[in-house]
Amino acid sequence: MTSHTNSPHLLHEVWGTVVTITIGSSVEPHSHQSPQFDPVLAACRDFMDRIDTIFSPFRPESLVTGYRSGAIRESELRSYHPDHALLIDVIHGCRTGKTMTNGAFDPWIVPGGFNPSGYVKGWACERMARMLKDANINNFCINAGGDVLTRGYSYRDVSTSNPWVIGIRHPHDRDALATTFSVTNGGIATSGTYERGFHIVSPHGGANSLPGSAANGACSASVVGPDAAVAEILSTALVVDGRKSPAWFAGFPQYSAFVVDPMPADSSHAPTAWRIPARF
Template identity: 30%
Template sequence: MSDTATGLRHVEHVMGTVFSFDIRDRPTPAIRRALAEAVRHLHRIDAMFSTYRSDSHISRLDHDEIRLEDCPPEVHEVLSLCAQAAHTSDGWFSVIPAGTLDPSGLVKGWATEAASQLLHDAGAHHTCVNGGGDLQLRGRAAPDTAWRVGIAHPLRPGELATVITADHDLAVATSGTAERGHHIVDPHTGRPADTFASLTLVGPRLTLTDTYATAAFARGDGAQDWVETLDGYEAFAVLPDGREWRTPGFIHYGA
C-alpha cells in the first residue's frame, strides 16, 4: 500500500493473477480500512472458488464431497449469476466448459466489482480496480480528467488497439489469446474458440461485462449482433487477420 500525491495505490497477487487498486480520493481512515477489507475479500473468494485448490468449496462441490447447501452464500450467489448469464447468452457462457464445475469466467469480475463497491461505500468515489486486466472504473481520474484505458493490440506487441475514455462509472473487460493462448472454449463443441484475437466489452458493472465478454468471444461470428441486443454494452473486436469491428455505440468510449 502506498500513498501518492493523488490518493492511494496497492497491488495484490491473488486468484492466480494481479489485482491493483488506484484510489484518487483523499485516503481517509475509512478508505484505508475498506482497502484492507477488499484485499481480504479477494483472498476469501480465492479460497472458495479456486479450481486449483482441492480444499476450495467449488472443488469439493465438483467432487461431490459437499452439497450446495453446505456452501457459503457467495457460492450460491455466483452459481445463480452464472445461470442467469448462461440463459442470457443462449448457453455460450457455461460453468462446465470442460466437464468440470468452473465458474472462473464470472468469479474474477464479480470479485473485482465487489472490491470496488467496498471502496465506494467507504467514500472512495474515484477509483480503478484492475483484476487481471479487467477493470471497474468509478468517477474520474481527476476532477477534470477522464479515465483512459489502453487496450493492448493482440497481434502487435507493444501497441494499443484502441483507448477507452470514461468520465463516469464503467467496466472494461477483454477476452483474448495474447497472454493465455486459446483458453476460451466453445461450450457446444469443447473446442477452443478462435474467431477473435481479442474482444473488449464495456458496460456498467464488471461482473456481467466480463462474463458477456467471455460469452461473446466463445460465440464467434454471431457476437456483434448479440452484443447489440444487450442494453448498455458495447464491443470492440480484433480478428486474427487484423480486421476490426465495433458496435455502433462504442464510438462514445473508444477511438
C-alpha cells in the same frame, strides 16, 4: 499499500494475476473530511484472499473444487452460510449469463467441471466497489489483471474532471494498443488469447472442432458497460461466437464491444477489428 502523489493504492497478487486499486486524486471545495484509505484497502485485500479460498479451482479445499468434483451438491449449499451464499450467487450469475448469451458463456463445459473464473473477477470487483463507496471513496479504479472497474474520475478539481483512460493491448502485438476507452463509472473486461493461448472453451464447437474445444470465434473481445461482471461474461461469449454474437448481444443495449477477428490464414493480411456500439 503505498501512497504517493496523493494517490493511495493497493497492489495485491491473487487470483493468478495482480490486482491494483488506485484512488483518484480529488481537490474539491466544501468536501467532507478525507476518508481513511488504509482500513478499506486492507479489507479489500482480505476479501480478495477470501474469494480465492472459495473459488479457486486450483485449491483442493475450495468450495468450487468440491462443487465441480461432485463432492458438494448445489442442493447442499446453504444461503445462511456466508461462503455458501457467495457460491450460490456466483452460480446464479453464471447460469443467467449462459442463458442470456444463448450458451456461448458456459462455465460448466470446461474440462474438470464448473469453473467460474470468467465471471468471478468482475463479480468480486463489483463487491469491492461497494466496500469503497461505503467508505466514502468515490473516485477509484480496480484493475484485476486487465479486467477493470472504475468509479468517478482519475483527477478532479473545480475546473477539471479527467476520466479513467484504459488501454487495451493488441492481441497480436504486445507493445501496441488496439484501442482505448475513457470511463467514469463502469466495467471493462477483455478476453482472448494473449499469453495463455486459446484457453476459452467453446460449448458449440465449430466447423473443424467439437464442443468443449478451444474457442476461436474471435482473437480478443473487450466489452464496456455498467457492470464489470456482466462485461466479463460478454467478452468471454464474444470470443466463442465471434461475428455470430450480435444476435444475442442486442439484449445488452448498455454495453459496447471492440472485437479483433482471428488471424487470417494468409498471415500477410492483418486481422480485422469491429465494434458493437451501445444503444442507450
